[in-house]
Amino acid sequence: xxxxxxxxxxxxxxxxxxxxxxxxxxxxxxxxxxxxxxxxxxxxxxxxxxxxxxxxxxxxxxxxxxxxxxxxxxxxxxxxxxxxxxxxxxxxxxxxxxxxxxxxxxxxxxxxxxxxxxxxxxxxxxxxxxxxxxxxxxxxxxxxxxxxxxxxxxxxxxxxxxxxxxxxxxxxxxxxx
Amino acid sequence: xxxxxxxxxxxxxxxxxxxxxxxxxxxxxxxxxxxxxxxxxxxxxxxxxxxxxxxxxxxxxxxxxxxxxxxxxxxxxxxxxxxxxxxxxxxxxxxxxxxxxxxxxxxxxxxxxxxxxxxxxxxxxxxxxxxxxxxxxxxxxxxxxxxxxxxxxxxxxxxxxxxxxxxxxxxxxxxxxxxxxxxxxxxxxxxxxxxxxxxxxxxxxxxxxxxxxxxxxxxxxxxxxxxxxxxxxxxxxxxxxxxxxxxxxxxxxxxxxxxxxxxxxxxxxxxxxxxxxxxxxxxxxxxxxxxxxxxxxxxxxxxxxxxxxxxxxxxxxxxxxxxxxxxxxxxxxxxxxxxxxxxxxxxxxxxxxxxxxxxxxxxxxxxxxxxxxxxxxxxxxxxxxxxxxxxxxxxxxxxxxxxxxxxxxxxxxxxxxxxxxxxxxxxxxxxxxxxxxxxxxxxxxxxxxxxxxxxxxxxxxxxxxxxxxxxxxxxxxxxxxxxxxxxxxxxxxxxxxxxxxxxxxxxxxxxxxxxxxxxxxxxxxxxxxxxxxxxxxxxxxxxxxxxxxxxxxxxxxxxxxxxxxxxxxxxxxxxxxxxxxxxxxxxxxxxxxxxxxxxxxxxxxxxxxxxxxxxxxxxxxxxxxxxxxxxxxxxxxxxxxxxxxxxxxxxxxxxxxxxxx
Numbered sequence: 001x002x003x004x005x006x007x008x009x010x011x012x013x014x015x016x017x018x019x020x021x022x023x024x025x026x027x028x029x030x031x032x033x034x035x036x037x038x039x040x041x042x043x044x045x046x047x048x049x050x051x052x053x054x055x056x057x058x059x060x061x062x063x064x065x066x067x068x069x070x071x072x073x074x075x076x077x078x079x080x081x082x083x084x085x086x087x088x089x090x091x092x093x094x095x096x097x098x099x100x101x102x103x104x105x106x107x108x109x110x111x112x113x114x115x116x117x118x119x120x121x122x123x124x125x126x127x128x129x130x131x132x133x134x135x136x137x138x139x140x141x142x143x144x145x146x147x148x149x150x151x152x153x154x155x156x157x158x159x160x161x162x163x164x165x166x167x168x169x170x171x172x173x174x175x176x177x
Numbered sequence: 178x179x180x181x182x183x184x185x186x187x188x189x190x191x192x193x194x195x196x197x198x199x200x201x202x203x204x205x206x207x208x209x210x211x212x213x214x215x216x217x218x219x220x221x222x223x224x225x226x227x228x229x230x231x232x233x234x235x236x237x238x239x240x241x242x243x244x245x246x247x248x249x250x251x252x253x254x255x256x257x258x259x260x261x262x263x264x265x266x267x268x269x270x271x272x273x274x275x276x277x278x279x280x281x282x283x284x285x286x287x288x289x290x291x292x293x294x295x296x297x298x299x300x301x302x303x304x305x306x307x308x309x310x311x312x313x314x315x316x317x318x319x320x321x322x323x324x325x326x327x328x329x330x331x332x333x334x335x336x337x338x339x340x341x342x343x344x345x346x347x348x349x350x351x352x353x354x355x356x357x358x359x360x361x362x363x364x365x366x367x368x369x370x371x372x373x374x375x376x377x378x379x380x381x382x383x384x385x386x387x388x389x390x391x392x393x394x395x396x397x398x399x400x401x402x403x404x405x406x407x408x409x410x411x412x413x414x415x416x417x418x419x420x421x422x423x424x425x426x427x428x429x430x431x432x433x434x435x436x437x438x439x440x441x442x443x444x445x446x447x448x449x450x451x452x453x454x455x456x457x458x459x460x461x462x463x464x465x466x467x468x469x470x471x472x473x474x475x476x477x478x479x480x481x482x483x484x485x486x487x488x489x490x491x492x493x494x495x496x497x498x499x500x501x502x503x504x505x506x507x508x509x510x511x512x513x514x515x516x517x518x519x520x521x522x523x524x525x526x527x528x529x530x531x532x533x534x535x536x537x538x539x540x541x542x543x544x545x546x547x548x549x550x551x552x553x554x555x556x557x558x559x560x561x562x563x564x565x566x567x568x569x570x571x572x573x574x575x576x577x578x579x580x581x582x583x584x585x586x587x588x589x590x591x592x593x594x595x596x597x598x599x600x601x602x603x604x605x606x607x608x609x610x611x612x613x614x615x616x617x618x619x620x621x622x623x624x625x626x627x628x629x630x631x632x633x634x635x636x637x638x639x640x641x642x643x644x645x646x647x648x649x650x651x652x653x654x655x656x657x658x659x660x661x662x663x664x665x666x667x668x669x670x671x672x673x674x675x676x677x678x679x680x681x682x683x684x685x686x687x688x689x690x691x692x693x694x695x696x697x698x699x700x701x702x703x704x705x706x707x708x709x710x711x712x713x714x715x716x717x718x719x720x721x722x723x724x725x726x727x728x729x730x731x732x733x734x735x736x737x738x739x740x741x742x743x744x745x746x747x748x749x750x751x752x753x754x755x756x757x758x759x760x761x762x763x764x765x766x767x768x769x770x771x772x773x774x775x776x777x778x779x780x781x782x783x784x785x786x787x788x789x790x791x792x793x794x795x796x797x798x799x800x801x802x803x804x805x806x807x808x809x810x811x812x813x814x815x816x817x818x819x820x821x822x823x824x825x826x827x828x829x830x831x832x833x834x835x836x837x838x
Binding site: 040 | 214226230231233234235236237238250251252253254255256258266295298299302303305306307309310313
């Protein structure tokens with residue numbers, strides 16, 4: 001068995017929950033306390049991609065995800081493109097309780113694709129537990145229709161409850177092999 | 178590798194790795210391992226991407242550096258979080274090795290500790306971001322509050338301690354018609370004159386920008402001073418103009434109902450009703466018009482009221498003189514159509530009756546409504562308990578019984594709600610008029626019934642029967658009973674027609690009826706050609722023997738006169754007896770007041786065994802009368818059921834005039 005390593009980045013505004021999503025996915029933990037990330041922190045997690053075509057040779061290969069937790073975008077400091085180098089996939093994260101973080105999704109998409117034109121992206125509308133379910137459905141639908149041609153999918157996630165957290169990482173990983 | 182260069186790096190405190198083209202570690206500085214994750218893997222011969230995962234995916238970059246396409250590449254602020262130790266931040270710089278003869282080490286990876294700077298930066302970023310998030314939350318909270326304030330339907334006004342408006346919400350602007358900047362920094366007196374009496378939820382009069390009056394129910398609370406916020410007063414108000422108006426109108430209906438309940442007649446209640454309507458609805462003059470006489474072609478003035486503070490007397494006097502034709506002017510139209518009418522400006526109406534005078538009196542608006550009820554007046558009133566008639570009464574046609582008109586100096590906009598209420602008041606008044614008419618009709622009928630009842634029954638007996646006494650049987654110890662029989666009547670019946678016969682009997686008995694009233698006696702009944710009368714009941718009266726004696730003598734006179742005028746040959750046989758009787762009413766149908774007892778039987782015998790033109794009395798009666806009347810003895814006769822009895826013939830009074838009662 002050969003373990004392949006793949007780099008993925010989490011991109012988004014500050015405080016949208018990138019670190020929390022990773023923490024939930026990697027360690028299964030969550031904290032309400034906000035701790036801002038400076039620079040970049042790489043976490044590793046090995047997964048076994050669920051590929052339907054079992055006859056394929058490398059179908060059972062484990063995949064080591066190198067998950068780049070990037071410092072969030074602020075109005076004083078944009079995300080350095082050098083971090084995105086060689087990343088096959090990106091999770092673009094927004095906070096559903098802060099509309100401006102959703103509005104900046106296209107900017108993040110543009111940045112990522114400028115470095116990795118062939119990369120794949122999943123949008124995570126995070127902190128879904130904070131808003132009304134009807135509003136959540138509405139937000140997901142509007143993002144899906146806005147970015148359908150650019151991204152694999154849009155999920156409403158919650159690092160707090162764990163909703164769709166594994167899904168976003170695994171779904172993205174599946175497209176990075 | 179240029180050892181001089183590496184020495185320089187070491188002198189600078191920088192750590193480094195040297196890498197082969199395949200990114201295999203070919204050499205490390207002394208303490209480079211501490212940046213590795215994990216540090217143990219930082220060994221010569223190990224793939225650098227194991228301890229430095231940051232280098233994974235940078236194949237293209239390495240190629241570019243080696244080929245000289247780019248000079249270098251850097252990754253800054255990479256963090257390592259060793260277990261139970263403070264974080265380590267470092268920057269990676271990649272560039273080509275200068276010594277090209279070293280085939281193994283093609284790349285240099287410089288690792289520069291940046292912990293101190295980045296930890297500081299982290300703190301700054303943390304603070305800045307937290308601040309941002311907080312501001313964001315505050316902004317959201319503010320927006321939320323503002324949205325609430327904007328969306329509440331109630332008026333919200335905040336003033337400072339001196340009543341100067343500081344904040345208003347959307348509802349305030351909408352209700353009062355001022356722009357926000359026209360209200361801010363203005364005294365609250367601009368919209369309400371009574372801000373200080375507001376405390377509980379009572380209607381407060383307010384004025385809009387356009388001068389319209391509003392009733393607003395305010396609650397007033399003080400705003401405590403908090404830090405920068407100065408103390409103030411918060412007013413929360415709800416527009417209750419419409420509620421209040423409806424309440425007033427309901428009160429008006431109650432007030433009118435009240436007036437109608439206590440007023441004995443329409444004429445007495447008219448000024449009161451009109452005044453009430455005028456005052457509740459703010460009109461200056463009101464009039465009631467009703468169709469005149471029987472021809473129903475004109476309305477005449479019935480009554481009215483006007484605001485006493487206005488000099489409208491001359492106008493009102495004029496109105497009282499005029500008549501309004503069917504379908505003429507507002508009142509005529511209302512009369513014709515049976516629907517209320519409203520005229521905002523009298524001057525604009527083409528065919529207003531006495532229009533010039535109304536305009537001269539500065540009256541602008543007018544409205545009118547019909548009084549609708551059953552057309553009782555034209556129908557004959559029900560005179561019996563005939564059921565068919567009662568049904569007919571209910572099914573009466575609804576007609577306009579009258580028209581009320583109101584005038585005002587103030588211009589009143591069309592108020593459909595008010596018209597609706599007036600329409601229902603019109604029906605209320607119509608019902609009242611109908612009720613009064615019915616009451617009057619019932620009263621007349623009752624009088625008739627009473628008269629009829631008194632014809633067949635003494636008043637006291639009639640009253641007792643009305644009070645539901647079913648059987649009346651009273652014993653009277655001392656009464657005088659008279660029977661009078663028309664002798665020769667049977668023979669007469671063969672000579673004249675039945676109608677004539679009854680006519681004769683009617684004439685004679687009518688005369689006798691008058692005598693009973695004259696002598697205050699009680700007629701009991703007539704049996705064929707026999708007339709029965711009693712004295713001493715139902716009111717006890719000791720003079721009954723002489724009253725009966727006088728009656729008997731007078732009856733004889735009547736017959737003599739009757740014979741003289743009619744040339745008939747009638748004579749009267751009269752019998753009188755005094756004693757005790759039972760008097761009363763028995764049975765349920767066609768009841769009469771009747772007498773029973775021996776006294777009655779003997780009186781009857783006195784008559785039947787008497788002689789024409791003579792008055793035969795028993796000894797009992799004789800004893801009571803002999804002092805004042807002249808008698809002759811008839812001698813003993815056989816009385817059926819009584820044996821032999823000595824009777825007397827009454828001839829006349831001893832002294833004085835005959836009929837001087």
